[in-house]
Every structure is written in structure tokens, then in C-alpha cells.
Amino acid sequence: MKKWLSRFSYPIDEIVNRTVDRQVKLAVTGLSRSGKTVFITSLVHQLLHGLESTHLPFFQVANLGHLRGAKMMQQPDLHIPSFRYDMAIAQLGGEPPTWPQPTSSISEIRIAIRYESRHALLKHISPVHTLYVDIVDYPGEWLLDLPLLELTYEQWSEQVAHSCQAEPRLSLSKEWREFLATLDLNSPTAAATLRQAAELYTHFLLCCKDPQYGLSLLQPGRFTMPGDLKGAPLLEFCPLLEYPSSIPRENSLFAEMKRRYESYKEHVVKKFYLEHLVSFDRQIVLVDVLRAFNTGYATFADMREAINMILKSFHYGKSGFLNKLFHGFKIDKLFFAATKADHVTPNQLPALERFLQQMLISSQHHASFDGVTTETLALASVKCTQAAYTTFQGQRISCIKGVPLDADKPIALFPGEVPVEIPMPEEWVEGRFNFIEFKPPRLANIEGRGLPHIRMDRALEFLLGDKF
Amino acid sequence: MKKWLSRFSYPIDEIVNRTVDRQVKLAVTGLSRSGKTVFITSLVHQLLHGLESTHLPFFQVANLGHLRGAKMMQQPDLHIPSFRYDMAIAQLGGEPPTWPQPTSSISEIRIAIRYESRHALLKHISPVHTLYVDIVDYPGEWLLDLPLLELTYEQWSEQVAHSCQAEPRLSLSKEWREFLATLDLNSPTAAATLRQAAELYTHFLLCCKDPQYGLSLLQPGRFTMPGDLKGAPLLEFCPLLEYPSSIPRENSLFAEMKRRYESYKEHVVKKFYLEHLVSFDRQIVLVDVLRAFNTGYATFADMREAINMILKSFHYGKSGFLNKLFHGFKIDKLFFAATKADHVTPNQLPALERFLQQMLISSQHHASFDGVTTETLALASVKCTQAAYTTFQGQRISCIKGVPLDADKPIALFPGEVPVEIPMPEEWVEGRFNFIEFKPPRLANIEGRGLPHIRMDRALEFLLGDKF
Numbered sequence: 001m002k003k004w005l006s007r008f009s010y011p012i013d014e015i016v017n018r019t020v021d022r023q024v025k026l027a028v029t030g031l032s033r034s035g036k037t038v039f040i041t042s043l044v045h046q047l048l049h050g051l052e053s054t055h056l057p058f059f060q061v062a063n064l065g066h067l068r069g070a071k072m073m074q075q076p077d078l079h080i081p082s083f084r085y086d087m088a089i090a091q092l093g094g095e096p097p098t099w100p101q102p103t104s105s106i107s108e109i110r111i112a113i114r115y116e117s118r119h120a121l122l123k124h125i126s127p128v129h130t131l132y133v134d135i136v137d138y139p140g141e142w143l144l145d146l147p148l149l150e151l152t153y154e155q156w157s158e159q160v161a162h163s164c165q166a167e168p169r170l171s172l173s174k175e176w177r178e179f180l181a182t183l184d185l186n187s188p189t190a191a192a193t194l195r196q197a198a199e200l201y202t203h204f205l206l207c208c209k210d211p212q213y214g215l216s217l218l219q220p221g222r223f224t225m226p227g228d229l230k231g232a233p234l235l236e237f238c239p240l241l242e243y244p245s246s247i248p249r250e251n252s253l254f255a256e257m258k259r260r261y262e263s264y265k266e267h268v269v270k271k272f273y274l275e276h277l278v279s280f281d282r283q284i285v286l287v288d289v290l291r292a293f294n295t296g297y298a299t300f301a302d303m304r305e306a307i308n309m310i311l312k313s314f315h316y317g318k319s320g321f322l323n324k325l326f327h328g329f330k331i332d333k334l335f336f337a338a339t340k341a342d343h344v345t346p347n348q349l350p351a352l353e354r355f356l357q358q359m360l361i362s363s364q365h366h367a368s369f370d371g372v373t374t375e376t377l378a379l380a381s382v383k384c385t386q387a388a389y390t391t392f393q394g395q396r397i398s399c400i401k402g403v404p405l406d407a408d409k410p411i412a413l414f415p416g417e418v419p420v421e422i423p424m425p426e427e428w429v430e431g432r433f434n435f436i437e438f439k440p441p442r443l444a445n446i447e448g449r450g451l452p453h454i455r456m457d458r459a460l461e462f463l464l465g466d467k468f
Numbered sequence: 469m470k471k472w473l474s475r476f477s478y479p480i481d482e483i484v485n486r487t488v489d490r491q492v493k494l495a496v497t498g499l500s501r502s503g504k505t506v507f508i509t510s511l512v513h514q515l516l517h518g519l520e521s522t523h524l525p526f527f528q529v530a531n532l533g534h535l536r537g538a539k540m541m542q543q544p545d546l547h548i549p550s551f552r553y554d555m556a557i558a559q560l561g562g563e564p565p566t567w568p569q570p571t572s573s574i575s576e577i578r579i580a581i582r583y584e585s586r587h588a589l590l591k592h593i594s595p596v597h598t599l600y601v602d603i604v605d606y607p608g609e610w611l612l613d614l615p616l617l618e619l620t621y622e623q624w625s626e627q628v629a630h631s632c633q634a635e636p637r638l639s640l641s642k643e644w645r646e647f648l649a650t651l652d653l654n655s656p657t658a659a660a661t662l663r664q665a666a667e668l669y670t671h672f673l674l675c676c677k678d679p680q681y682g683l684s685l686l687q688p689g690r691f692t693m694p695g696d697l698k699g700a701p702l703l704e705f706c707p708l709l710e711y712p713s714s715i716p717r718e719n720s721l722f723a724e725m726k727r728r729y730e731s732y733k734e735h736v737v738k739k740f741y742l743e744h745l746v747s748f749d750r751q752i753v754l755v756d757v758l759r760a761f762n763t764g765y766a767t768f769a770d771m772r773e774a775i776n777m778i779l780k781s782f783h784y785g786k787s788g789f790l791n792k793l794f795h796g797f798k799i800d801k802l803f804f805a806a807t808k809a810d811h812v813t814p815n816q817l818p819a820l821e822r823f824l825q826q827m828l829i830s831s832q833h834h835a836s837f838d839g840v841t842t843e844t845l846a847l848a849s850v851k852c853t854q855a856a857y858t859t860f861q862g863q864r865i866s867c868i869k870g871v872p873l874d875a876d877k878p879i880a881l882f883p884g885e886v887p888v889e890i891p892m893p894e895e896w897v898e899g900r901f902n903f904i905e906f907k908p909p910r911l912a913n914i915e916g917r918g919l920p921h922i923r924m925d926r927a928l929e930f931l932l933g934d935k936f
Contacts, residue, residue, distance in 0.1 A: 256542070260546055447895055
């Protein structure tokens with residue numbers, strides 16, 4: 001407000017626009033097939049149908065009746081692929097409905113929200129204002145590349161070597177490790193050797209990414225999704241499990257691996273940072289915690305490490321080396337969401353949320369300390385089950401009812417209990433958890449009202465509430 | 469030399485390196501599936517086997533015995549995909565040999581050539597010097613985007629509209645033109661309409677590109693090869709055949725098309741210019757003239773226009789608007805080659821060459837005027853026919869012998885005459901020309917000596933001769 005009053009030399013229109021219309025850029029990424037596309041589709045759908053406010057009780061601007069409407073706008077960055085909301089809605093509204101195709105690279109969409117201001121002075125200038133919400137969707141792997149910026153090749157190699165000492169990476173990395181063992185790291189560079197090492201390492205990463213293991217920490221991220229960089233030397237290196245016994249020569253295999261690692265950081269990671277990350281206002285990280293339960297302790301531990309790496313990156317972005325290197329982040333809110341909360345019974349939502357909180361409990365302090373507010377929430381972008389009851393040993397017990405992904409008829413089932421505390425590694429016995437996936441709900445009229453959801457209104461309030 | 473003598477304050481090693489070792493960046497592009505991959509593979513192979521100088525009589529440094537050897541080096545730009553020479557050679561040396569896979573984007577390879585200097589002073593410093601030859605391969609479409617930089621959306625639209633008045637574009641563009649006719653250009657922007665218009669226009673370009681028509685002028689180039697830009701709004705527009713009857717509103721379809729055209733120029737064309745084109749020293753443009761003969765006058769006319777657009781771009785790069793906009797080109801040599809010269813009888817080589825010259829006769833003057841030396845040559849990167857003779861009406865007549873692409877045994881055939889003058893449009897009657905394609909030759913030992921070729925030595929001399 002002060003800013004505005006002191007700027008009376010500007011033309012009045014421009015002052016009004018600058019002060020009254022706002023813009024916020026939400027970045028959405030995810031770990032382990034967490035449902036980014038469905039989340040963004042639902043978020044847009046909720047906003048477009050925000051006038052039917054009954055489905056968004058916790059989204060204040062809608063609940064108080066201050067919303068005047070929302071519409072899709074032309075995205076601001078014409079060189080970024082469009083997020084295809086239209087295609088996702090066509091799939092969810094199909095007969096039968098299907099889950100939208102997942103996105104594989106970056107995409108963008110803009111929504112303009114018209115609302116009545118709560119502020120007396122702004123109201124005086126114009127009764128209705130506009131908030132432009134840009135949503136950018138990008139792969140979690142890109143975000144998990146950020147920590148490389150502060151690691152030397154040797155430090156990063158050590159991290160990878162350490163992670164390969166435990167299963168499932170120990171087994172999955174076997175072929176790559178055996179190939180590495182045959183190499184003389186002090187021998188002169190050979191393009192074919194580097195290429196083969198990178199191919200085996202990439203194959204290892206792809207195995208880790210397979211839903212069977214569902215690991216999140218897949219560095220360098222572009223190895224599994226190269227796009228236009230396919231075949232470039234900066235994607236043809238790999239970490240090492242040990243160093244050359246003598247001081248490496250300048251044209252050695254070791255020196256070349258290191259050089260390519262640095263080139264990757266320069267041309268891929270820094271580029272992502274400068275072209276995209278610096279412009280984000282708020283970051284959403286979706287996590288499929290339930291999949292980790294199903295898959296086991298290793299997946300969970302990997303996910304936890306990934307989450308904490310992300311938190312650390314934002315810490316660095318605000319006050320650490322990234323901030324010194326470049327211009328730092330604008331990001332002031334960081335939102336971790338455990339998706340698919342409709343796959344557990346409603347009374348277990350708090351447990352799911354608490355579980356996610358525990359995963360990041362050690363780092364959360366950092367983030368808020370540095371001016372980043374962190375929030376965790378369990379939500380369902382599109383709710384595809386209904387609460388139901390059954391009896392067990394004569395007692396009424398909560399269960400859920402929905403159509404499993406591989407079935408045609410709805411079933412009622414007890415999906416299992418979410419543990420309140422993180423189980424000890426030995427407690428993640430096979431078959432303890434079995435949260436199943438469901439088909440999307442059949443909706444008579446998808447444009448009739450906002451998609452059924454769990455807690456999307458709370459997500460909206462955290463992400464946008466302070467902007468109205 | 470002078471430069472060197474005046475720099476005695478530098479450490480001697482650095483002076484020697486700067487003065488003695490040189491570097492040259494050759495850019496290779498092509499029109500109408502002209503055989504870029506085979507050309508680069510042969511060029512590299514000839515250099516690597518340059519010590520067996522008998523196959524390169526016109527390449528002075530080899531012929532005079534000054535060549536000390538050549539080897540492949542690590543490419544300088546690690547973020548550019550590698551040109552896969554190894555794979556191309558494996559295919560050409562296979563049993564049976566096959567033509568290498570064509571490349572679809574940019575790629576790079578570096579060769580280091582060791583040679584004895586002819587210059588007395590340089591000889592004194594070091595008897596053997598190194599020339600680093602970087603070869604960059606990129607699609608002809610990218611080069612043909614350059615003229616857009618000096619065209620407004622309206623000017624470009626007019627050019628396209630003009631070209632769609634004649635066959636085959638008249639028929640091929642029908643569906644797209646009919647869709648355009650249904651649009652109200654002054655109506656508000658609709659993403660779906662822009663997308664559909666772009667899809668129809670892209671389909672039209674793909675039809676033009678089909679070997680059946682083999683057209684070269686496919687602007688904007690990224691429409692048919694989007695890579696990571698797939699789905700970005702800057703690839704979702706098209707030229708217009710007429711303008712709105714009233715002054716277009718700011719949020720109209722027309723205004724949005726224009727805005728995206730400008731964004732394409734900014735994010736795609738200028739980016740290519742600044743990231744790549746400014747660093748090229750010499751440009752090679754390969755042209756499959758024989759295909760134009762087979763396909764007809766329209767293909768020929770389109771190819772001629774493309775060649776002259778390229779010449780004009782280089783003219784602008786040296787002294788025109790491009791030079792003013794940016795820093796201008798370094799390019800000092802421009803080399804047009806009619807490839808597959810082994811598909812005609814040896815006595816027709818001069819006619820093929822003369823034909824190519826005639827295609828660019830109007831522009832050639834410009835290029836040399838601005839300090840760009842232009843050369844035209846008919847060549848065969850890999851010679852897959854042998855000269856042979858047959859008799860016709862009692863006379864001995866030249867013919868060629870090779871294995872046609874769709875056959876298993878060699879045949880001897882009279883491939884037809886290359887006209888000495890450009891035939892009038894009505895003379896390009898169907899079936900007048902029928903130059904057929906051949907399988908690559910079977911080579912007993914592909915690493916034994918340089919690949920059989922026609923005039924690759926002259927090409928090398930023009931491109932590199934002055935650097936030794």
C-alpha cells in the first residue's frame with residue numbers, strides 16, 4: 001500500500017494494475033508418480049467452478065462469496081509447452097472415465113481469478129480485482145538435480161556409492177558396478193567407454209524408477225528423460241565407486257567424467273535454475289506416500305531423503321550458496337502433499353498427514369527459519385472412493401468403496417492402517433500394506449460443479465489465500 | 469604472423485598454440501534428404517585415412533605428403549549431441565552394407581589433423597601443427613528460418629499465400645486453407661482454434677516434405693521437428709491468406725497469431741542464430757538436385773528459391789540487418805554441393821555442376837561481394853556405381869553399374885541426361901528424368917582406405933585447403 005501511495009508520479013492506470021492485479025506462479029512437481037497431472041487438473045477445475053462455493057468450504061475467498069469468477073487465460077511463456085487441461089478433463093469426463101496421460105516434461109497454464117477485495121482502499125479504487133495464477137508443472141527429477149550444484153564430482157560419487165550399498169540399489173546397480181570395476185580410470189578418454197558406462201548407469205536409474213521399486217532419487221535427472229539433449233556428451237558420464245590410485249592425468253577417463261559432470265551442472269541444472277526456478281513464487285511437491293508403504297522401507301527411506309534434499313535446496317535458495325551464486329529464490333511457501341488420500345479411510349487422514357510431517361521433521365525448521373513457510377497435507381485431487389462401513393468381530397469398522405483399477409465393479413474394502421509412527425525397517429514386512437489404486441469416479445456432468453476432492457480447498461487456501 | 473610478432477609479452481607456449489594450432493568450424497546442412505549423414509561420415513573417413521593420399525589427389529596437404537595423420541577428438545560442446553560416426557561406419561561396413569540412419573536434429577564431431585607447415589617461420593617454431601576441424605550437422609529447415617527475422621508476420625503470410633497459388637502446394641494446402649476461411653480473425657483468441665490451425669498447417673508442411681514432392685521451403689522449420697518445444701504456444705500459429713477486414717483488436721485471433729510468430733522468431737530463430745550460427749566458419753549446403761529432376765518443376769523451383777534464400781541470409785549476415793541486429797557471421801566460405809553425383813554418368817558431372825550453378829546465379833554475386841566465397845560442386849560422398857559402357861544404335865554410350873536400392877544384383881543402366889540449361893516449366897514432363905537410388909557398395913575392408921567417392925578431395929581442398 002505504501003509503495004503505491006509513494007508512486008503517484010506513475011499514470012493512474014498503471015498504478016492500479018500494478019497494485020491491484022496480482023500474479024502468483026505456482027510450481028508443481030512430484031515424487032514417484034504422485035499424480036501431478038490430476039492435481040493440476042483438479043486445482044484448475046476447482047477454481048473454474050469456484051462460484052459453486054459449497055465444495056470449497058476452507059477456501060475463504062470462495063466461501064465468503066468474494067469470488068466473481070475464474071477463467072483460463074493464454075499462458076505468459078509462449079516457449080513452454082501448454083498444460084493440456086482440456087485433454088485431461090476429456091479423459092476424466094469420458095465414458096468410461098480414465099486417468100489423464102502423465103506429463104513428461106515442463107508445461108504451463110494460467111488462470112485469471114476475479115474477486116472482490118477485502119481491503120477498503122483497494123475496494124475504493126476498483127471493486128473487482130484480478131489474480132493471475134500461473135501453474136508450472138515439471139518433473140521431480142529436475143528439482144532433485146539442484147543439490148548437485150553444491151557437490152563436487154567426488155562428493156556426489158560418494159553419495160551414490162553409499163546408496164548402492166543397500167538394497168534394492170545394491171542388486172539393481174550390479175551390472176553397472178561390474179563394468180566400472182573393469183575400467184582403468186587413469187587410461188585415456190574413450191568415447192565408447194564413457195557411453196557404455198552412462199548407458200549402464202541410466203539403465204540402473206530406470207530400474208530404480210520402475211513402479212516395482214518407485215525410488216525418487218534419480219540423479220542426474222536428465223539421464224532418464226533427455227529430450228533434445230539425447231546423445232550429448234554431458235549425458236554420457238556416471239558417478240564412480242572409487243578413485244584412481246594415482247593422481248589422475250588431464251586426459252584420463254576420470255578427468256573426463258568429472259568434466260562432463262561439471263558441464264551437466266552448468267548447462268542443465270543452472271539453466272533450469274535460472275530459466276525457471278527463480279521465477280516461482282510457491283512450490284508444491286506431491287508425494288505418493290501410500291506407494292512407499294506398499295513398496296517397502298527402501299522406497300520410504302529414499303522418498304524421505306528426496307524430500308529432505310528438496311527442503312535443503314530451498315534453504316540454500318533463500319540464504320545459502322545458491323543465493324550467493326545467483327539471485328536466490330522468490331519462493332515463500334513450500335507445500336508437501338500426500339496424494340491419493342481417498343485410498344485410506346477418512347479417520348486415517350490425520351495419520352497420513354502426520355506420517356508425511358515426520359518425514360520432513362528434521363528439515364522443516366530450516367525452511368521456516370529462512371522465510372519459507374512449509375505446510376504438509378493429505379489430499380485427494382479427485383476423490384474416487386466413498387466412505388463405507390463393514391463389521392469386524394461384531395464391531396462397526398470404517399472402510400472405503402470404489403472401483404479398483406483392474407476391476408469393473410465397485411468393492412468395499414478395508415485398505416489397511418496407516419502407521420502413526422514410522423515403522424522400524426524390520427517392520428516393513430511384505431504384504432503389511434496394500435493400498436490399492438482406483439478408477440476415476442463416473443461423473444454425470446463434469447462441468448456441473450467442482451470435481452469431488454479431499455482437502456483441495458485447504459490446499460488452495462494455503463497456496464492462494466493471502467493473495468486476495 | 470604480424471599479430472604473433474607483436475605479442476611477445478605472452479608466454480611462448482600460448483603464443484605458439486594461438487598462432488600455430490588452428491580451429492575451423494564447418495556447418496553442414498541440406499535440402500531435401502540430400503545425404504548429410506553420409507557426407508559427414510565420408511568427410512571424416514577421408515581425413516582419418518588421409519595418409520593413403522592416392523584417393524585425395526586434389527587435397528593438397530595430403531597429396532604433397534604434408535599430412536601427418538588425423539584422429540577423432542572429444543567434441544568441444546558437451547551439450548550438443550554427438551555425431552555418431554561409429555554407428556554410420558558400422559552400417560556402411562555391415563554385411564550387407566546399409567545407408568546410415570539420417571539425423572534429425574543438431575550434432576557435432578571434432579577431428580584433429582596433424583600436418584607439416586608450409587610456412588618457413590611456423591616450421592621454425594614447430595615442425596608439426598594441428599588443425600582442429602569441428603563439423604556441426606543441423607537441419608536445413610533451421611537455416612531456412614533465418615529469412616523470417618527480417619519479415620513481418622504480414623510479409624511472411626503474403627509469401628506463403630503466394631506459394632500456395634501453385635501446385636503442389638495449392639492442393640496440399642486445401643484442408644488448411646478451407647479451415648482458415650471459416651475463421652473470424654477479429655474474434656477473441658481461442659487456444660483450440662489456434663491449435664487446430666497449426667495442426668492443419670503442420671500437416672500441410674509434412675505433406676510438402678514427403679519424398680513424393682520433396683519441397684525444401686518448410687517454414688517455420690520447427691513445426692515439422694518440434695523436439696522439446698512440442699506443445700508450446702509458439703508452435704501454434706500459422707500464416708494467413710487474408711487479413712481482417714477491420715482493424716484487428718488487441719485480443720483477436722489475428723493479433724495472437726502475430727504475437728506467436730514474433731515469439732517464434734525470438735525464442736527459436738534468434739536462439740539458433742546466437743547459439744550456433746555466429747560460431748560457424750564455413751557453411752556447406754547439400755542439395756539433392758537429381759531428386760528435383762525426378763520430382764518435377766515445382767520441386768526444382770522450390771529448391772532454387774530455398775538456395776537463394778540461404779544465399780540472401782548470408783549476404784545479410786555479412787552486411788545487412790542480421791549484422792546490425794547481432795554481431796554478424798564469421799562465415800567466409802559457402803559451399804553448395806549437388807550430392808549423389810555417382811547416379812549420373814561421369815561425362816555428365818559438368819552438366820550437373822553447371823545446373824546447380826545456374827540455380828544460384830542471381831545471388832552468387834552478392835555473396836562474393838560481401839566477402840563470402842561461394843563454390844558449387846557435384847560430388848558423391850560414397851560412390852556406389854561404376855562407370856560402364858553399352859551400345860546404342862551401334863554407338864558406344866556411357867552408363868553406370870550399381871545395385872539399385874530395391875534390388876539385390878547390380879545392373880548397368882543409362883541413367884538419363886542432365887540438361888545443360890534449366891528446362892522450361894512445360895518441359896519437365898513426367899518420366900523425363902528417372903535417376904534411381906543405389907545401395908552402398910560392399911567394401912572388403914572399410915578401414916583399409918578412404919571410402920570410394922567423387923570429388924570429396926575437391927570439397928576438402930575448398931573447405932580446408934587454406935588452413936594448412
